Amino acid sequence: MAFAPSEAAAGPPLAVLKVLVAGGFGAGKTTMVGAISEVRPLTTEEVLTSASVGQDDLTGVGNKTTTTVAMDFGRITIGRHLVMYLFGTPGQPRFRFMWDELAYGALGAVVLADTRRLSDSFPAVDYFEGRNLPFVVAINCFNGVESHDPQDVRVALDLDPSVPALMCDARRTDSVRNVLVALVEHVMTGRARAGAGQ
């Protein structure tokens, strides 16, 4: 039997949660993870198809060709026994292979939407809808577009009415915290609804 980590010896087992932060290129993923947690370096590998070979620095592995992809990786310690892990991933469809691994066992996801490039968030929204993974849309307030109406974004992304969409500033801890609170509340609401429907 594994022994318990020393500080948890007398308490409940360590609980870990995983939250994804997805969004298009430059939507603020790294900023968001960094605003609320200590960001650590973490990489994963991408097995390249022949189509993408030649674009990146490559390492040959047998007949497989891989390249390393950096992920945003942060951890938030909540109380003594609870750790929430944040993983930020590139939003391009090419990185789907990472989403499958990240979505497995995840509590939910944050889709960062940049109002200047809303269509960049379509793949993430489609993906989480398809996997029935609870998500919230965080509309990142870049300078000059703070006045954007969440309702417009909802319509543009064709969000289900139950999916929360809120404005945020990915640079601010309190703002990012509000987004995570909205996500956890959304997960709880979804469960309560599922329970009531049975």
Added chain:
Amino acid sequence: MSTGDRWLDHRAGPVVRPYALTAGRTSPSAGPVLDLITLVAASGGPPSARALEGLAPEHQQILRLCAEAITLADIASAIALPVGVARILVGDLMEAGLVEIYQRAPGPEQPSTDLLREVLDGLRAL
């Protein structure tokens, strides 16, 4: 079996780091799939000098990290190797009986509603 030569065999041919560490393997040989937040821990407490003997430096490093339950993501980050490589190396240690799963990633019914309330309170207090 001696654990010493299993880690790096010579059949794989010329491979470039980091896959040299895994003898060219790009997926774990067997066993349960380790999720990024699966917690693993050393099976018998802190590793003895004897357990470390004959292990590649990266395996030793992981075994030391596993003295307390730790996630695969934290291991990969701490040893500065890609997640896939860390997964294979942890798998080797599991196969050798030195490391075991402490707690799997939560299933769809988890975490419990009580735990989620705790998370909410914790987040609000940040």
